[in-house]
Amino acid sequence: MTFTGKQLTTQLDADGTLTVQLGDKTWDAPKPGQVLIKVEATPINPSDLGLLFASADTENATYSPGKVVARMPENATRAMKARHGMAMPAGNEAAGTVVAAGEGAEALMGKRVACVPGTAYGTFAYADAAMCMPVGDEVSAEQAASSFVNPMTALGFVETMRLEGFTGIVHAAAASNLGQMLVKICQADKVPLVNIVRSPEQVKILKDLGATHVLDMTEPDFMPKLIDAIAETKAMIGFDPIGGGTLAGQILTAMEAAASRGAAFSRYGSSEAKKVYIYGALDLGPTILNRAFGLTWDLGGWLLTPFMAKAGMEIVGRMRARVASELTTTFASHYKARVSLEDMLSKEAVGAYNARRTGEKYLVLPNG
Amino acid sequence: MTFTGKQLTTQLDADGTLTVQLGDKTWDAPKPGQVLIKVEATPINPSDLGLLFASADTENATYSPGKVVARMPENATRAMKARHGMAMPAGNEAAGTVVAAGEGAEALMGKRVACVPGTAYGTFAYADAAMCMPVGDEVSAEQAASSFVNPMTALGFVETMRLEGFTGIVHAAAASNLGQMLVKICQADKVPLVNIVRSPEQVKILKDLGATHVLDMTEPDFMPKLIDAIAETKAMIGFDPIGGGTLAGQILTAMEAAASRGAAFSRYGSSEAKKVYIYGALDLGPTILNRAFGLTWDLGGWLLTPFMAKAGMEIVGRMRARVASELTTTFASHYKARVSLEDMLSKEAVGAYNARRTGEKYLVLPNG
Numbered sequence: 001m002t003f004t005g006k007q008l009t010t011q012l013d014a015d016g017t018l019t020v021q022l023g024d025k026t027w028d029a030p031k032p033g034q035v036l037i038k039v040e041a042t043p044i045n046p047s048d049l050g051l052l053f054a055s056a057d058t059e060n061a062t063y064s065p066g067k068v069v070a071r072m073p074e075n076a077t078r079a080m081k082a083r084h085g086m087a088m089p090a091g092n093e094a095a096g097t098v099v100a101a102g103e104g105a106e107a108l109m110g111k112r113v114a115c116v117p118g119t120a121y122g123t124f125a126y127a128d129a130a131m132c133m134p135v136g137d138e139v140s141a142e143q144a145a146s147s148f149v150n151p152m153t154a155l156g157f158v159e160t161m162r163l164e165g166f167t168g169i170v171h172a173a174a175a176s177n178l179g180q181m182l183v184k185i186c187q188a189d190k191v192p193l194v195n196i197v198r199s200p201e202q203v204k205i206l207k208d209l210g211a212t213h214v215l216d217m218t219e220p221d222f223m224p225k226l227i228d229a230i231a232e233t234k235a236m237i238g239f240d241p242i243g244g245g246t247l248a249g250q251i252l253t254a255m256e257a258a259a260s261r262g263a264a265f266s267r268y269g270s271s272e273a274k275k276v277y278i279y280g281a282l283d284l285g286p287t288i289l290n291r292a293f294g295l296t297w298d299l300g301g302w303l304l305t306p307f308m309a310k311a312g313m314e315i316v317g318r319m320r321a322r323v324a325s326e327l328t329t330t331f332a333s334h335y336k337a338r339v340s341l342e343d344m345l346s347k348e349a350v351g352a353y354n355a356r357r358t359g360e361k362y363l364v365l366p367n368g
Numbered sequence: 369m370t371f372t373g374k375q376l377t378t379q380l381d382a383d384g385t386l387t388v389q390l391g392d393k394t395w396d397a398p399k400p401g402q403v404l405i406k407v408e409a410t411p412i413n414p415s416d417l418g419l420l421f422a423s424a425d426t427e428n429a430t431y432s433p434g435k436v437v438a439r440m441p442e443n444a445t446r447a448m449k450a451r452h453g454m455a456m457p458a459g460n461e462a463a464g465t466v467v468a469a470g471e472g473a474e475a476l477m478g479k480r481v482a483c484v485p486g487t488a489y490g491t492f493a494y495a496d497a498a499m500c501m502p503v504g505d506e507v508s509a510e511q512a513a514s515s516f517v518n519p520m521t522a523l524g525f526v527e528t529m530r531l532e533g534f535t536g537i538v539h540a541a542a543a544s545n546l547g548q549m550l551v552k553i554c555q556a557d558k559v560p561l562v563n564i565v566r567s568p569e570q571v572k573i574l575k576d577l578g579a580t581h582v583l584d585m586t587e588p589d590f591m592p593k594l595i596d597a598i599a600e601t602k603a604m605i606g607f608d609p610i611g612g613g614t615l616a617g618q619i620l621t622a623m624e625a626a627a628s629r630g631a632a633f634s635r636y637g638s639s640e641a642k643k644v645y646i647y648g649a650l651d652l653g654p655t656i657l658n659r660a661f662g663l664t665w666d667l668g669g670w671l672l673t674p675f676m677a678k679a680g681m682e683i684v685g686r687m688r689a690r691v692a693s694e695l696t697t698t699f700a701s702h703y704k705a706r707v708s709l710e711d712m713l714s715k716e717a718v719g720a721y722n723a724r725r726t727g728e729k730y731l732v733l734p735n736g
Binding site: 047050051054080082083086088243249260263264265266267268269271278279281286287288291292293294295296297298299300301302305306 | 415443447451631632636647655659660666670671
């Protein structure tokens with residue numbers, strides 16, 4: 001039996017032309033250990049956008065039904081040399097119904113599952129059966145669509161904190177779906193959390209969830225308030241999805257100021273460990289560190305897959321079980337709009353979701 | 369018995385006035401476990417300058433015999449609140465002759481030692497006997513003056529590489545005294561080393577020492593050459609004393625390019641660990657990261673004292689023994705000028721050593 005439908009691909013050519021388009025595709029029977037799902041709902045996450053459009057000029061692109069052609073800046077084109085000329089499918093995660101099962105995966109046949117195909121922007125998608133999470137009929141595809149990236153990342157932050165010996169977290173751009181999950185996890189686990197957001201509306205979103213520390217970085221007294229909050233919570237590990245600009249450095253500066261409070265002067269700064277992870281690139285510009293934080297500090301990249309490899313099966317298993325049992329509560333997601341595969345490539349939709357604004361996430365429904 | 373002489377201090381007041389001056393001082397008998405040395409030679413290291421002058425405007429300062437009064441920028445004054453109003457002695461390391469010994473340190477009486485007083489810019493200085501290294505009559509005070517900061521730092525880089533599982537080093541501003549020591553250590557230990565320098569003259573200095581990879585960052589083909597050198601040596605840990613500007617990020621970018629060579633495209637970059645430590649601030653400006661290096665990377669501060677605490681007694685003991693036995697070979701230092709305590713505070717001297725230029729280190733001879 002074969003299945004036919006559409007698949008979205010993104011191709012960057014050596015001359016800087018980026019083509020994102022829908023094409024016809026046929027899916028054969030899945031291999032052993034795999035299932036084929038009919039994709040019901042799949043979110044557009046910032047991590048998908050890095051592959052779909054990267055830093056291409058979508059504002060001045062050419063839009064036609066099911067096709068976008070844009071220019072990629074020269075340095076980005078050069079940096080992504082390894083993908084030149086390849087039509088790459090995209091879409092990290094999805095929920096759908098299993099329509100065919102490979103050897104050893106027969107038990108999933110006909111079930112609705114949350115999964116991580118990597119090719120979810122299509123009518124159908126293959127998925128690793130071991131990574132599929134059956135969700136039961138009372139859970140909708142929309143509720144199950146974002147079961148992996150955000151929930152596992154939010155849980156991963158708390159596990160990272162524990163593994164590295166810290167006892168409180170600073171989170172930037174904290175009003176996102178992921179940030180709201182983190183607020184709920186930290187409440188349940190009694191982990192002190194300092195939330196940094198970018199507007200009074202976002203302060204309200206998190207305060208309504210019961211968050212204690214919510215700071216608006218656009219306020220003039222943001223830095224003194226951040227120092228106070230860190231001094232109170234001892235939150236010496238931070239996670240920042242913005243990446244560009246001065247915020248990561250400001251968090252380190254506030255950690256240093258909080259750690260130095262009442263201490264004798266040291267020309268080298270405090271000896272207390274302070275660490276910030278950049279886990280996204282909402283701002284593609286350079287990270288600027290003013291280094292007013294002594295010599296005991298650390299800034300690094302954080303990515304879910306290597307974290308899971310490092311954390312090991314036991315921790316990851318515990319994380320997955322928690323996601324499954326709290327899918328419609330702690331890990332509920334919110335979407336601004338729902339689009340078909342075709343509408344996903346309209347100028348209006350690309351302009352909206354590619355802006356990566358908090359609270360404006362799109363959900364794709366490939367089968368209507 | 370008491371000893372009298374001069375002591376240099378640096379004081380920052382709340383109004384931004386920085387006063388660096390010589391004052392009269394009397395030294396009493398040392399406490400148990402301490403010795404008093406007559407300071408013969410003490411270097412001015414970049415780590416001393418952070419306390420002595422920090423970012424004060426020494427160009428427009430007022431110079432009088434034995435006294436410099438300068439303005440500190442407002443943000444730096446605020447950041448160093450903990451030292452306001454305190455006349456702090458300075459001078460990390462020195463060589464001198466023990467003129468008085470506290471209880472338990474009698475064996476050092478009359479010996480020439482290398483030591484780490486922290487107050488070495490004076491006629492005399494107390495030093496922790498456990499940190500004193502007797503050097504024997506065949507070694508001059510000048511040869512022994514820089515026995516701690518640079519040698520232990522250079523050895524610390526190699527130990528850090530080993531402790532963190534890396535197998536090759538990238539070093540920036542590599543023509544410094546410290547950099548020359550690192551070249552010799554890496555040759556002896558067969559550790560691949562990529563040296564980054566800032567002029568053709570500095571290339572020659574390191575090539576004359578037998579260094580294999582010496583790259584001039586002012587050359588137009590610096591980046592492709594750096595990528596090649598890292599690909600060849602697998603040097604995935606870097607040490608940068610410059611701090612400000614784009615170099616630390618360029619090193620990470622070159623590591624990523626070397627790690628990705630021949631690999632399939634990943635939107636998240638290579639999964640190979642890559643790390644750069646900033647261990648100084650030759651450039652006080654912001655660190656600028658263009659983040660063209662995926663999400664598996666790490667940037668941190670490196671400081672000798674916490675490193676030694678983490679490395680433990682056995683490793684530190686091995687490092688110290690090596691310094692003692694190779695003091696006039698591997699760990700030989702070079703100075704541009706020798707000055708008295710008074711001349712150390714002349715406009716000419718301050719202007720020269722505070723510029724922190726490679727190859728222009730000053731040595732202070734407090735007793736002529």
